Amino acid sequence: MEKERCLLVAVQLPDQEENDMEELGLLVETAGGEVVSSIIQNKPSIDKRFYAGKGKIEEIANYIKELDIDTIVFNDELSGSQIRNIEEITGAKVIDRTDLILDIFAKRALTKEGQLQVELAQLKYSLPRLIGGNKNLSRLGGGIGTRGPGEQKLETDRRRIKERITDIQKQLEALERVRETKRKKRMKDQVPIVSIVGYTNAGKSTLLNALVDNEYKEDGESKKVFAHDMLFATLDTELRRVKLPGGRRAIFSDTVGFIKKLPTQIVEAFKGTLEEIKYADLIIHLIDINDENLTVHKETTSRLIEKITGSDIPVLTVYNKVDKVLNDKTSLINNGIIYISAKYKYNIDVLLEEVDRKLYGPKNFYKLKIPNDRLKTYYWLFENRKTQNVKFDEDGVSLRVLLYDSEKEEYLCYMGENNG
Secondary structure (H helix, E strand, C coil): CCCEEEEEEEEECCCCCCCCHHHHHHHHHHCCEEEEEEEEEECCCCECCCECCHHHHHHHHHHHHHHCCCEEEECCCCCHHHHHHHHHHHCCEEEEHHHHHHHHHHHHCCCHHHHHHHHHHHHHHHHHHCCCCCHHHHCCCCCCCCCHHHHCCCCCCHHHHHHHHHHHHHHHHHHHHHHHHHHHHHHHCCCCEEEEEEECCCCHHHHHHHHCCCCECCCCCECCCCCCCCCCCCCCCEEEEEECCCCCEEEEEECCCECCCCCHHHHHHCHHHHHHHHHCCEEEEEEECCCCCHHHHHHHHHHHHHHHHCCCCCEEEEEECHHHCCCCCCCCEECCEEECECCCCECHHHHHHHHHHHHHCCEEEEEEEEEHHHHHHHHHHHHHCCEEEEEEECCEEEEEEEEEHHHHHHHHHHECCCCC
16 A cells, blocks of 8 residues: 655744754654655745645645655644645645544554544534635545544544534543552552653553563563554553562553653543543653653653643652663663663663652661471561571571661561671
C-alpha cells in the first residue's frame, strides 16, 4: 500500500519558540505517511480564515499539483471553518496536529479502555467541526486522520455523536470505579507506587522491562511490555511489581508519553489514566539524553506533571540512552540525577538502589543470631531480605542480613554488641 504524500505547514509567530517541524514529520511517519516537503511562514498572527493567509494557501495549492500531495498537515489545531476554506482552495485533504495525534492514538490503543478514551477524544474534537452540512466530514474517507471511530462514527449527526459521547463517558466511569477499587487495595497493602513519566519515546516501556527482567507472572507469561523506538508505542498504563535491593517491593507504572501541544481532548479523555500519577509515592522523570530538544521537552513534561499531580510528590530525574554518549562506563549519579541505559540495563541497579532509599529509607547489614525456636524469623528474612554468611549451629542460625533502619528495632534482640 502506497504511503500518503504529505506537505507540512506551520506559522512562526514573533517571540514564539522555534516550530518543531521535525517532530511533526515524525508524527506523520508514525501515522504511516511520507513527508514530501514542509513550509514555514513568518506571520505576526494566525489568520482566522486560512491559518497561514489566503495568499500562502494559494501558493500551497500550486505545490499540491507539482509535488502530487495527498494531504496537508498543519502544525497547529485548526477550526472547522479554516479546514473548509483551505480544502476549497487546495482541493487536498487537510488535517491538523491534533487530528494527527488522535489518529496515532487510535492506531495504538489496544485495550477496551484505551479504545474508548481515544474514541471519546476524537468525537469531542469532531463535534465543533460539524459545519456546512457535514461537508467537513465527507473528506474522511480513509487514510491518516480517519482511523478509529472516524471510519464508523463521523458520518453521524450532532445528536448521535453527543449520545455516543455520553455512552462512552458512562463506560469510562465504570472502568474508573474498577481502577479505584484496585488502587485502594494497593494502598491497603501498603505497596508504594513509582510512576515512570516522560516525553514520548524517552524509553519508559524499555525501562519497565529492564526493571522486571527475569520476573514472571504466576501463569508463566513474561511480565514484559511492548517497547519500540517510535512515538506513542504504548498508550495503556502498565503496572508491574518489582523487588527492590533491600527486599521490599514497589509497583512501577508506565503511562502514556507526553508531547508538546498534547491535545486537550487527549488529556481530558485520558484523565482517569493520567491521574494514576497523582497517587504515586515517587515519580521517575525519564529523559532521552540524546534529544536535540531536551530542554524544551523536559520543561513540557515537568509542566504536565505539575498540572496533573498538583502536589509535592518527589521526582527523581533519570537520563536514559547514555550508551550512545558515554565511553566511560562508571556509575553516574550527580545531584540526585541518575544516568542509565534501559536498553543495555546499564546503571539499573543504581536506579533501584536510589528508589529503594527514597521509598523506604537507609539500610545496613547486621549480624543476627536466631535461636532454633525462632527459625520462622530466619526463613522470613531469607525470603524477603538480602542475607549473607548463613551458618547453622546447634543453638540456632547466624547470618548477616540487610535491614532497613525503620525495622532495625524489631531485630535488636538477635544482635550482639559488635554489629555491622
